[in-house]
Amino acid sequence: MSFSVTSELKPAFDGFKIGGIELGSPFVQAALSGYSDWAMRALARRFGASYTIAEVMLDRFVNEVRGTGKTGHYLRVEEGDHPVGAQLMGADPATFGPAAQRLVQAGFDVIDVNFGCPVRTAMGGCRGGYHLSQPEVAIEIVSRVRAAVPDRIPVTVKMRRGIDDTPESRDRFFEILDGAFAAGVSGITVHGRTVEQKYRGPSRWSFLKEVKQHVGSRTILGSGDLFSPEACVAMLQQTGVDGVTIARGAIGNPWIFEQATRLWRGEPVGNPPSTFEQRSVLQEHRALIDETYGAGRSLGVIRKFGFKYARLHPEGVDVRAAMGGVRNENDWKHLLQRFYAEDRPGCWPEVDETQTEECGV
Numbered sequence: 001m002s003f004s005v006t007s008e009l010k011p012a013f014d015g016f017k018i019g020g021i022e023l024g025s026p027f028v029q030a031a032l033s034g035y036s037d038w039a040m041r042a043l044a045r046r047f048g049a050s051y052t053i054a055e056v057m058l059d060r061f062v063n064e065v066r067g068t069g070k071t072g073h074y075l076r077v078e079e080g081d082h083p084v085g086a087q088l089m090g091a092d093p094a095t096f097g098p099a100a101q102r103l104v105q106a107g108f109d110v111i112d113v114n115f116g117c118p119v120r121t122a123m124g125g126c127r128g129g130y131h132l133s134q135p136e137v138a139i140e141i142v143s144r145v146r147a148a149v150p151d152r153i154p155v156t157v158k159m160r161r162g163i164d165d166t167p168e169s170r171d172r173f174f175e176i177l178d179g180a181f182a183a184g185v186s187g188i189t190v191h192g193r194t195v196e197q198k199y200r201g202p203s204r205w206s207f208l209k210e211v212k213q214h215v216g217s218r219t220i221l222g223s224g225d226l227f228s229p230e231a232c233v234a235m236l237q238q239t240g241v242d243g244v245t246i247a248r249g250a251i252g253n254p255w256i257f258e259q260a261t262r263l264w265r266g267e268p269v270g271n272p273p274s275t276f277e278q279r280s281v282l283q284e285h286r287a288l289i290d291e292t293y294g295a296g297r298s299l300g301v302i303r304k305f306g307f308k309y310a311r312l313h314p315e316g317v318d319v320r321a322a323m324g325g326v327r328n329e330n331d332w333k334h335l336l337q338r339f340y341a342e343d344r345p346g347c348w349p350e351v352d353e354t355q356t357e358e359c360g361v
């Protein structure tokens, strides 16, 4: 899909707010299960993301996790990692409040509630997107979270545009949207696909526009199909949302935040990063992953991201194939030497809609 960005950019963008938190740029790192850990968030922020959201966590998990060992990274918030949102998913309104309090203690600045996850286990467990079918329970969850955390902590919601395309589903969407704002939420992220749709077909941006018009000055973040800097700016221009949450388009491509920012300011977007720039960021990312998970577990994690970084490489197909064969540190070193030792122009990544199997909210 190509996007036309008009030269008439939004005049004098002077930031937007999530509760008392002022954000100077509309480009946000989306919550991404399996990806938006501390390492990815640190890179996104360095490239210009104004706000980042951690991977979704189950309320029960948050209430029980020790915060150390293999799962410790979920609750990790570093000094430079602000403002950062934590996202909660669950079934029972009663367990959300204590979990939200624990996340605030861990240092998260915003508590986001997930009403979007379409995966079978979430729907079967009456969590995530399932709540779009029951506005009363959804609003009770939001109210409980709002009551549990201090006033200074904004509570937000992430929603898909409904369970499906029936008029009833649409009515329930707006009932939850209005009810959540009435219960005191400070912003809502809307992904313009239905739960039933999962990732088939486009995110309906016209719906985002309608939602933003409906809520007026309240904060709405848009989501869906943000794979290029042009798409990020086009969503802002076409829908009027206050910010955009970049998801699949930012995996293995933190440069998208910098490029979108340039475009938004009316500057040339620049070239895609050269292979030397890619290597340098891959190494930086690896070091952050080492810190997050410990060196023993980090090779598998950087490999997962490496497949995505490969989209920017002129020999992307071969890099991906080699990435699949990385089994140890020597293989990794060898891959960097083979593909990243010469400085070559990078490529604009193709749209990658394949990564949809985890909690694709």
Ligand SMILES: Cc1cc2nc3c(=O)[nH]c(=O)nc-3n(C[C@H](O)[C@H](O)[C@H](O)COP(=O)(O)O)c2cc1C
Pocket: 030, 031, 032, 033, 034, 054, 055, 056, 087, 114, 116, 158, 191, 203, 223, 224, 225, 226, 227, 246, 247, 248, 249, 355, 356, 357, 358, 359, 360, 361
């Ligand atoms: C692998 C994967 C994991 C995701 N995890 C989360 C999550 O934890 N919380 C959430 O709110 N959305 C999650 N999402 C949804 C994204 O934040 C985003 O709304 C969606 O991918 C649409 O944006 P895109 O088309 O630009 O990727 C996930 C999506 C993918 C593909």
